[in-house]
Amino acid sequence: NSTAAPNFIRHIIAADLASNKNNGKVATRFPPEPNGYLHIGHAKSICLNFTLALENNGTCNLRFDDTNPEKESIEYMESIERDVAWLGFKWAGKFHASDYFEQLYDYAVQLIKQGDAYVDSSSAEQMRQDRGTLTQPGKESRDRNRSIDENLDLFQRMRAGEFADGQYVLRAKIDMASPNINMRDPVIYRIRRVHHHRTGDAWCIYPMYDYTHCLSDMLEGITHSICTLEFEDHRPLYDWVLDKLNTPCHPQQIEFARLQLEYTIVSKRKLLQLVTEKHVSGWDDPRMPTISGLRRAGFTPEAIRDFCERIGVTKNDSWIEMGVLENCIREDLNERAPRAMAVLRPLKVTISNWEDGKTETYRIANHPQKPEMGSREVPFGKVILIEQDDFMENPPKDFKRLVPGGEVRLRGSYVIKCDEVIKDSSGNVVELVCSYDPATLGKNPEGRKVKGVIHWVSEAHSIPAELRLYDRLFSHPNPDTLDNFLDGINPNSLEILSDCRLEASLANPLPDTRYQFERTGYFYPDYVDSQPEKLVFNRTVTLRDSWGK
Ligand code: ATP
Ligand code: MG
Ligand code: MG
Numbered sequence: 306n307s308t309a310a311p312n313f314i315r316h317i318i319a320a321d322l323a324s325n326k327n328n329g330k331v332a333t334r335f336p337p338e339p340n341g342y343l344h345i346g347h348a349k350s351i352c353l354n355f356t357l358a359l360e361n362n363g364t365c366n367l368r369f370d371d372t373n374p375e376k377e378s379i380e381y382m383e384s385i386e387r388d389v390a391w392l393g394f395k396w397a398g399k400f401h402a403s404d405y406f407e408q409l410y411d412y413a414v415q416l417i418k419q420g421d422a423y424v425d426s427s428s429a430e431q432m433r434q435d436r437g438t439l440t441q442p443g444k445e446s447r448d449r450n451r452s453i454d455e456n457l458d459l460f461q462r463m464r465a466g467e468f469a470d471g472q473y474v475l476r477a478k479i480d481m482a483s484p485n486i487n488m489r490d491p492v493i494y495r496i497r498r499v500h501h502h503r504t505g506d507a508w509c510i511y512p513m514y515d516y517t518h519c520l521s522d523m524l525e526g527i528t529h530s531i532c533t534l535e536f537e538d539h540r541p542l543y544d545w546v547l548d549k550l551n552t553p554c555h556p557q558q559i560e561f562a563r564l565q566l567e568y569t570i571v572s573k574r575k576l577l578q579l580v581t582e583k584h585v586s587g588w589d590d591p592r593m594p595t596i597s598g599l600r601r602a603g604f605t606p607e608a609i610r611d612f613c614e615r616i617g618v619t620k621n622d623s624w625i626e627m628g629v630l631e632n633c634i635r636e637d638l639n640e641r642a643p644r645a646m647a648v649l650r651p652l653k654v655t656i657s658n659w660e661d662g663k664t665e666t667y668r669i670a671n672h673p674q675k676p677e678m679g680s681r682e683v684p685f686g687k688v689i690l691i692e693q694d695d696f697m698e699n700p701p702k703d704f705k706r707l708v709p710g711g712e713v714r715l716r717g718s719y720v721i722k723c724d725e726v727i728k729d730s731s732g733n734v735v736e737l738v739c740s741y742d743p744a745t746l747g748k749n750p751e752g753r754k755v756k757g758v759i760h761w762v763s764e765a766h767s768i769p770a771e772l773r774l775y776d777r778l779f780s781h782p783n784p785d786t787l788d789n790f791l792d793g794i795n796p797n798s799l800e801i802l803s804d805c806r807l808e809a810s811l812a813n814p815l816p817d818t819r820y821q822f823e824r825t826g827y828f829y830p831d832y833v834d835s836q837p838e839k840l841v842f843n844r845t846v847t848l849r850d851s852w853g854k
Contacts, residue, residue, distance in 0.1 A: 312618040327528040331363030338370045339381035341573030342588040342595045343388045346564040352613035355394040364397035374501040388596035393606045402517050403503045409512045417456045424459040442482035443489040466509045519543040522556040530556040533563040561618050568627045568777040569594040591843045592778040603819045603829025603845030608634040638827045643671040646760040646808045647822040651690035653736040659687045669717045681810040688764040695759040705757040713757040720745040760823045767806040770840040774800040
């Protein structure tokens with residue numbers, strides 16, 4: 306990959322390969338918890354893990370970190386698989402932390418036998434009090450010195466379902482005075498009678514994240530376990546578990562800064578709240594920063610991968626401007642999107658000197674710089690539609706489009722002149738009567754300059770469509786910093802235009818194709834709501850960055 310920029314993780318891996326640290330092997334994994342849909346922050350982690358594997362002839366697994374059955378579901382698992390595949394990545398193996406429940410249990414028994422774990426009857430509240438603070442050491446539980454035999458017996462009975470939820474936990478026996486609070490005898494198993502979407506009711510005890518994660522990595526032979534910075538001070542626990550169990554391999558945990566993107570949020574919990582409280586239409590609402598929302602809006606996997614490469618990987622938290630993501634899709638679609646004409650807010654124009662019933666058809670290139678993208682036929686007739694905005698009765702000086710008595714070029718067609726403005730009883734312009742200059746088809750008129758070029762459709766041939774114009778979901782740049790992130794919501798993030806008119810060639814949009822509607826933006830058929838008899842398009846992004854202008 307020639308665009309690959311150096312980053313500190315690429316350096317670490319290169320050095321490990323040079324010293325033959327893992328016998329020349331690179332094995333990574335992407336470990337989502339199936340408790341929501343993936344968002345653009347996850348895309349950063351996905352691209353990082355899969356790309357590092359690809360670059361080094363390594364492997365990357367997809368592993369569901371499914372140890373919290375209350376919040377997890379099959380629906381979420383399926384959406385995650387779909388999203389990772391759509392981004393263009395193939396996992397070497399698909400695993401679940403729940404695949405390892407039996408092994409994890411056996412390792413816990415081993416810890417108990419070694420005197421490195423104990424069953425504690427302290428309540429959650431008691432443990433919170435005993436944990437201490439940054440400046441105060443924690444307090445040892447009176448169960449800490451329970452005998453190994455008693456611990457083994459109790460742990461086995463925890464599994465057998467003899468105790469109530471919360472009555473006992475299994476804790477790692479580390480150091481209640483450690484300056485790192487994560488090392489103050491963390492809980493590694495809890496009793497919880499919850500149905501698990503994969504293991505059903507087989508278990509009533511579930512392992513905790515920190516204990517599960519390092520062992521899952523180890524069992525899969527992961528070499529580089531890449532995670533976000535908030536796990537930095539969990540690393541000693543990651544290493545402690547593997548060291549105590551003297552495992553055959555010991556993956557290296559490496560932390561990087563999570564993506565923070567302005568004007569949105571990347572937290573599954575808050576995204577779920579947007580969905581359940583109906584601030585959006587669902588996880589795949591095109592305004593959502595989820596992979597499924599971005600896909601439905603018309604983003605391409607290429608643009609998202611490009612974004613993840615451009616923002617880079619560091620150890621410093623920083624905010625990325627939304628414009629960076631928008632530019633990635635704009636640049637990608639500028640290259641690949643066929644052009645077409647669509648009129649968002651139609652104004653009727655009658656061509657007075659055009660023969661009734663006559664139609665002309667023009668061949669217009671689908672892309673101005675790419676003849677290989679072909680061309681299409683665009684019909685022209687006596688009545689056409691233009692944008693209301695492209696006509697002004699009392700224009701400012703620099704207005705280059707149509708004005709009373711003025712001329713404008715219709716893209717790919719003739720120059721027309723506005724001879725008459727027709728208004729309704731309340732003074733709204735409802736129709737223009739124009740004349741066309743037959744000598745101007747594809748030619749400049751003699752002796753005068755016509756600066757403006759506008760798009761149009763033939764009324765008789767055009768097809769109706771609904772266009773959904775999206776704006777940023779939040780009007781506050783950092784909604785996460787508000788007391789209530791919902792206060793940052795942009796009340797005008799969706800405008801629905803239901804009387805749009807598209808050129809005839811769009812009657813059957815090409816599959817998986819985003820279009821540039823000339824002068825208005827990039828659009829993608831909405832695959833949820835669009836019907837052959839009622840087309841719906843989503844605006845992926847505007848043509849230029851006009852935010853705040
Ligand atoms: P959330 O806070 O949205 O629930 P999470 O970290 O709890 O995120 P996981 O399902 O555990 O969600 O994430 C899977 C992987 O994606 C983890 O390795 C996590 O570090 C990474 N990840 C999550 N959010 C981001 C982000 N904003 N930027 C980069 N990586 C992220
Ligand atoms: Mg997590
Ligand atoms: Mg989470």
